[in-house]
Amino acid sequence: MGHRPALSDERMEYIMGRLLQAGVLLASVVVLTGGILFVWSHFGKVADYRNFSGAPAELRSISGLLHLLRIGDATAIVQIGVLLLIATPIARVVFAVVGFALEQNKLYVVVSLTVLAVLMISLFGFA
Amino acid sequence: MALSDVVCLGFCYQSLATLPVLLFTLLVFAGSFAAGLLGALTGLGGGVVLVPLLTIVFHVDIRYAIGASLISVIATSSGAAAAYVREGFSNVRIGMFLEIATTIGAIFGAFLATRTPTRALAIIFGLVLLYSAWLSWRQTRCKEHLAEGSRWSDRLQLSGTYPDGHGGKQSYRVDRIAGGFATMFGAGTLSGLLGIGSGAVKVLAMDQIMRIPFKVSTTTSNFMIGVTAAASAGIYLHRGYVEPGLAFPVMLGVLAGSLLGAKVLVRAKVSLLRGIFTVVILALGVEMILNGLIGRM
Numbered sequence: 001m002g003h004r005p006a007l008s009d010e011r012m013e014y015i016m017g018r019l020l021q022a023g024v025l026l027a028s029v030v031v032l033t034g035g036i037l038f039v040w041s042h043f044g045k046v047a048d049y050r051n052f053s054g055a056p057a058e059l060r061s062i063s064g065l066l067h068l069l070r071i072g073d074a075t076a077i078v079q080i081g082v083l084l085l086i087a088t089p090i091a092r093v094v095f096a097v098v099g100f101a102l103e104q105n106k107l108y109v110v111v112s113l114t115v116l117a118v119l120m121i122s123l124f125g126f127a
Numbered sequence: 128m129a130l131s132d133v134v135c136l137g138f139c140y141q142s143l144a145t146l147p148v149l150l151f152t153l154l155v156f157a158g159s160f161a162a163g164l165l166g167a168l169t170g171l172g173g174g175v176v177l178v179p180l181l182t183i184v185f186h187v188d189i190r191y192a193i194g195a196s197l198i199s200v201i202a203t204s205s206g207a208a209a210a211y212v213r214e215g216f217s218n219v220r221i222g223m224f225l226e227i228a229t230t231i232g233a234i235f236g237a238f239l240a241t242r243t244p245t246r247a248l249a250i251i252f253g254l255v256l257l258y259s260a261w262l263s264w265r266q267t268r269c270k271e272h273l274a275e276g277s278r279w280s281d282r283l284q285l286s287g288t289y290p291d292g293h294g295g296k297q298s299y300r301v302d303r304i305a306g307g308f309a310t311m312f313g314a315g316t317l318s319g320l321l322g323i324g325s326g327a328v329k330v331l332a333m334d335q336i337m338r339i340p341f342k343v344s345t346t347t348s349n350f351m352i353g354v355t356a357a358a359s360a361g362i363y364l365h366r367g368y369v370e371p372g373l374a375f376p377v378m379l380g381v382l383a384g385s386l387l388g389a390k391v392l393v394r395a396k397v398s399l400l401r402g403i404f405t406v407v408i409l410a411l412g413v414e415m416i417l418n419g420l421i422g423r424m
Binding site: 009010012013014016017020021023024027028031032034035038039042043044045046047048049050051052053054055056057059060074075076078079081082083085086088089090092093096105107108111112114115118119121122123124 | 145146147148149151152185186187188190191198201202204205206208210211212213215217219220223224226227230231233234237245283284350353354356357358359360361362364365366367368369370371372373374375376378379382
């Protein structure tokens with residue numbers, strides 16, 4: 001085995017860009033699938049978002065989402081796509097932690113971990 | 128006659144609020160596509176016209192509108208990332224360092240959004256639109272002078288290089304880091320409060336305050352927008368701001384529009400378009416403020 005050169009910032013950014021693109025593509029396919037099913041199942045109904053009542057409680061928790069998915073609910077599929085989309089920039093930060101660790105850049109491992117911690121607090125800290 | 132009647136050329140009437148689902152979805156998709164396209168072509172971002180479009184034209188509650196807008200912001204930021212990376216201008220360390228400020232700001236902003244009356248949200252949004260229009264107006268950029276940089280630029284490993292276009296590399300250092308960091312906190316707050324990318328404020332912080340080269344600022348800002356928006360998205364989801372039936376045509380429309388916009392950007396005559404778009408933003412800003420003042424939001 002030859003010596004593997006340390007990961008450079010440029011290489012890291014290139015992989016990050018690809019990662020983000022793939023994530024968005026996947027999320028878009030899921031959202032589109034759910035969206036078409038949504039329009040199909042709500043055909044003939046009226047769209048009304050004038051008054052705010054908040055998205056249904058089941059769409060806001062993972063357990064509720066999984067339950068809705070089992071019964072083939074279209075809005076739940078869209079919501080899964082939205083979660084995948086939110087996951088793409090987060091995956092980018094996770095990748096940065098790994099990348100900086102491979103570069104043995106301690107300062108930026110700490111910086112990336114801090115950003116990751118803030119993101120996690122936002123996602124799971126207000127449940 | 129209300130300004131909204133002028134803006135939508137008389138074809139939007141009250142019944143746009145209660146359309147059949149299929150028609151509503153198609154119209155929202157078309158509107159979001161146009162917003163994404165114009166946003167990419169003019170460099171002003173699609174998010175800033177999306178919320179006024181949904182609230183003024185489609186009579187959507189502003190909380191659902193900012194929820195859908197925020198999701199589309201993540202999509203465009205991540206979708207454009209690969210193209211930006213190829214150019215080799217973005218600086219991953221500057222981005223990551225400043226994301227500490229923007230993500231904390233975003234949580235603060237999303238938290239504020241849930242406690243701010245919708246009328247006040249509309250007025251703040253209107254002011255941001257007026258500011259964007261003003262920024263776009265005085266686009267005449269002054270000549271770039273490279274910063275000497277503070278000693279913290281090297282200590283925090285923020286100094287970098289970018290391709291100078293002649294096969295070589297131009298190195299740069301970063302100035303006034305504390306001021307830039309604080310402004311980034313503000314950009315994050317605005318993003319979380321209004322569901323926008325606030326790319327203009329991010330570029331302002333990097334380009335004007337930290338004196339980072341313009342091209343490095345804009346490309347790095349694009350990366351930061353997605354991470355910043357992800358920080359407030361969690362709170363929006365918990366509060367039920369993301370309504371799937373509305374979010375899906377908005378997200379797909381803005382994404383498709385902005386990707387197309389980025390493709391044709393090199394061939395398009397941008398200056399006229401930019402002028403028109405600036406006037407539209409100005410009109411929407413006035414309308415949002417008026418709606419907020421008379422309590423129609």
